[in-house]
Amino acid sequence: MRKPTWIVKTEKLPIKDPNDVVIARQRVRVWALDLKLSLVDQTKIVTAASELARNTLEHGGGGEMEISEVTDGIRRGVRLAFSDHGPGIPDIKLALSDGYTSKQGMGLGLGGSKRLMNDFTIETEVGKGTLITATRWK
Amino acid sequence: MERIPILRMGNLLLVTIQVDMHDKLALTLQDDLTAKIADLGAKGVLIDISSLEIVDSFIGRTLANIASMARVLDAQTVVVGMQPAVAITLVELGMSLPGIRTALNVESGMEYLQQTTSPDLSEEADVDRED
Amino acid sequence: MAQVLNVIQRNQASLLTAWMKSMQLGIRRRDLISEAELQSQTEEVLATICSVPAESPLDNLNAAAWQSLREILASLSVSRASQGFTPSETALFILSLKSPVFALVRQQSGNDADQLYASITEIDSFIDKLALLTTDSFIHGRDQVISRQQEEMLELSTPVVTLWDGIVALPLIGTLDSARTQIVMESLLQAIVQTNSRFAIIDITGVPTVDTLVAQHLLKTITAARLMGAECILSGIRPQIAQTIVHLGINLQDVITKAKLSDAFKLALERSGRTVTRIEKTIRPNQ
Missing domain, CATH: 3.30.750.24 (STAS domain)
Structure with missing residues (x-):
């Protein structure tokens, strides 16, 4: 059973070119600092943001990132949502496995970021786009 | 265009990455470094990443590529100063960078490179044997 | 609406005596807190209630007027948590204000039953809210103690x-x-x-x-x-x-x-x- 979560506040950023990936990292760092996450947790969430933003750019053809502070009543956390209108992911299980890559690279993006975050969901439809939501709790 | 400076010390090249690199900057560094190694006949490359707050899979891969390319060009690479939080994250991400030599700081990185690349060392050893 | 508060404020001195009296021996816990300290805490809480403007809303504790009362109750609960009181003892401290206030309101209202009922309902929910606030702060105080101890234990367990x-x-x-x-x-x-x-x-x-x-x-x-x-x-x-x-x-x-x-x-x-x-x-x- 997943606990219901509420959004405390939110911010949207475009992910249209490689420089947006850098800006996305910096904004996520600010949010993680605001929530007083530990240095290791900050590093994990910023790294995951970098992976997922690059994924949105390269595989989804660009999109946007939404950073939110969320709470389930007890804990607080940072939630990242990446959405694009790209080709979608045909096989989620395969895409999450280490070593899978549709372009050149080591294929650690999705599976790796999943390990860096606490909650991780992918909603995708082939030809329509993808929404990846990932939360790291304090 | 924005570039990361490469310093030369004898037959060693020294790079300190201090900015939050976008992907293109990382690729430019890879090009510049391989060109410099070939031009100068450098025997060792030291990359200081102690100011980097994150290393994601792209930067990790670029570092691994630089090390492999340098090896083909007969140069040793050592990456120094990775922060604990960065190392933990990189391992969690699934990247253990097995092909990369590491050292705690510039000093011990230089020491390693001087030991493995210095031509004087083998000559001295020969002299010792003659005695 | 603010009549009740007005009544409380006009009778601060007599209310203090009545409140101290209405605190059952059981919740006084002389083993944990001295009579003098209890007296001064009670005085402080009552004085704070009496110091707000008479027209302050009783149904909204988040109003700016109640800021200092909230702070006093919060710090009181946290200190009681560390003194070894139970959450219900801490809540009962506030709840025991009810009967003297009710008696006071009864005195003032005379034979007007509607007026009496309205005043009592209002003051009743106000004091309940104060009691719940002490419980929340009490638990918050406990949580802080627990998490501090956890950190200390983890530090102890990792001697490099x-x-x-x-x-x-x-x-x-x-x-x-x-x-x-x-x-x-x-x-x-x-x-x-x-x-x-x-x-x-x-x-x-x-x-x-x-x-x-x-x-x-x-x-x-x-x-x-x-x-x-x-x-x-x-x-x-x-x-x-x-x-x-x-x-x-x-x-x-x-x-x-x-x-x-x-x-x-x-x-x-x-x-x-x-x-x-x-x-x-x-x-x-x-x-």
Whole structure:
């Protein structure tokens, strides 16, 4: 059973070119600092943001990132949502496995970021786009 | 265009990455470094990443590529100063960078490179044997 | 609407006496708090209620007028939590204000039953809210105590010691769970940077069992240390743990393991270009 979560506040950023990936990292760092996450947790969430933003750019053809502070009543956390209108992911299980890559690279993006975050969901439809939501709790 | 400076010390090249690199900057560094190694006949490359707050899979891969390319060009690479939080994250991400030599700081990185690349060392050893 | 508050404010002195009287002996807990301290706390709370403007809303505790009352009740609850009161004793302290206020309102209202009912309803829910506030603050205070103790315990359980210049050791004792292993991992890596150590020895002689998750954490620590430029040596693996590791299929191929901490220390010394030798004692037969 997943606990219901509420959004405390939110911010949207475009992910249209490689420089947006850098800006996305910096904004996520600010949010993680605001929530007083530990240095290791900050590093994990910023790294995951970098992976997922690059994924949105390269595989989804660009999109946007939404950073939110969320709470389930007890804990607080940072939630990242990446959405694009790209080709979608045909096989989620395969895409999450280490070593899978549709372009050149080591294929650690999705599976790796999943390990860096606490909650991780992918909603995708082939030809329509993808929404990846990932939360790291304090 | 924005570039990361490469310093030369004898037959060693020294790079300190201090900015939050976008992907293109990382690729430019890879090009510049391989060109410099070939031009100068450098025997060792030291990359200081102690100011980097994150290393994601792209930067990790670029570092691994630089090390492999340098090896083909007969140069040793050592990456120094990775922060604990960065190392933990990189391992969690699934990247253990097995092909990369590491050292705690510039000093011990230089020491390693001087030991493995210095031509004087083998000559001295020969002299010792003659005695 | 603000009539009730007005009544309270006009009768501050008599109310204080009545409130102190209405506090049952059971909730006074003379063993935990002195009569004088209780008296001064009661005075302070009542004085704060009396210091707000008479038209302040009784149905909204979040109003700016109640700011100082909220703060006083919060700090009172936190201090009671550490004094050893129960949450209900703390709430009863506030709730015991009800009957004297009700009596006062009854006196003022005369025979107007509607007026009396309205006033009592209003003051009743106000005091309930105050009592709930003390409970919330009480629990919050407890939580802070618990989390501080947890942190202290975790710090105690991860003593990273320097064995030699450039060699640190982490002797682990007791059962390792995932959370503890993670803290251990972070403090070891931090110590490597701080002491500039090329070698780190993780000694698990005092660890009774190792499961897959803990073994993975240890392996991750060793890999992370390598990325930073330090080498880890694992020592003190008990025979049962060695068996578990093999049965679980955990790969320790790339990890240097030694039976004893002293062997690991010797290896670290050797690798950093040092040896340990016994100094020959000069035998002097004449002495």
